[in-house]
Amino acid sequence: ICQEENTLRELRIFLRDICAKLARNKQFFMFTKPVDIEEVPDYLDIIKEPMDLETLMSKIDKHSYICARDFLDDIDLIVRNALEYNPDKSAEDKHIRHRACSLRDKAYAFIKAEMDSDFEDTCRDIRDKR
Numbered sequence: 001i002c003q004e005e006n007t008l009r010e011l012r013i014f015l016r017d018i019c020a021k022l023a024r025n026k027q028f029f030m031f032t033k034p035v036d037i038e039e040v041p042d043y044l045d046i047i048k049e050p051m052d053l054e055t056l057m058s059k060i061d062k063h064s065y066i067c068a069r070d071f072l073d074d075i076d077l078i079v080r081n082a083l084e085y086n087p088d089k090s091a092e093d094k095h096i097r098h099r100a101c102s103l104r105d106k107a108y109a110f111i112k113a114e115m116d117s118d119f120e121d122t123c124r125d126i127r128d129k130r
């Protein structure tokens with residue numbers, strides 16, 4: 001169990017670094033905090049499960065993720081929400097969809113570049129045993 005805790009601690013450090021890098025990127029500023037309902041009043045009528053990078057970071061600290069897959073599922077949720085809320089052919093909606101797709105690609109690339117697959121396999125085994 002102690003070895004498992006060491007593995008999960010390493011995963012949290014790793015995910016915080018990726019989350020911080022994404023949140024620092026100016027082009028993702030609109031994904032960094034929960035959508036401000038004053039700014040976007042109809043948001044919660046359309047998006048049932050909001051997600052943002054600040055919430056992701058707090059979930060890491062609450063040990064919500066025990067493998068990179070679970071973390072990427074929440075990244076995918078940020079992207080899906082942006083695509084659903086911005087479906088129009090307008091330049092503004094296209095721009096936001098493009099940024100959302102870029103966020104997903106950068107997140108997956110960071111994980112792939114910095115996580116060796118047997119570390120992720122170990123995390124998956126811990127998750128599946130729990």
Ligand SMILES: CC(=O)c1nc(NC(=O)[C@H]2CNCCN2)sc1-c1cc(O)cc(O)c1
Pocket residue numbers: 029030031033034035036039040081082085086087088092093096
């Ligand atoms: C993150 C997101 O999905 C988002 N989408 C928007 N879309 C629009 O405003 C489109 C929707 N179609 C009609 C034309 N307007 S604004 C917005 C947003 C931007 C911020 O600076 C902060 C924030 O919390 C949310």
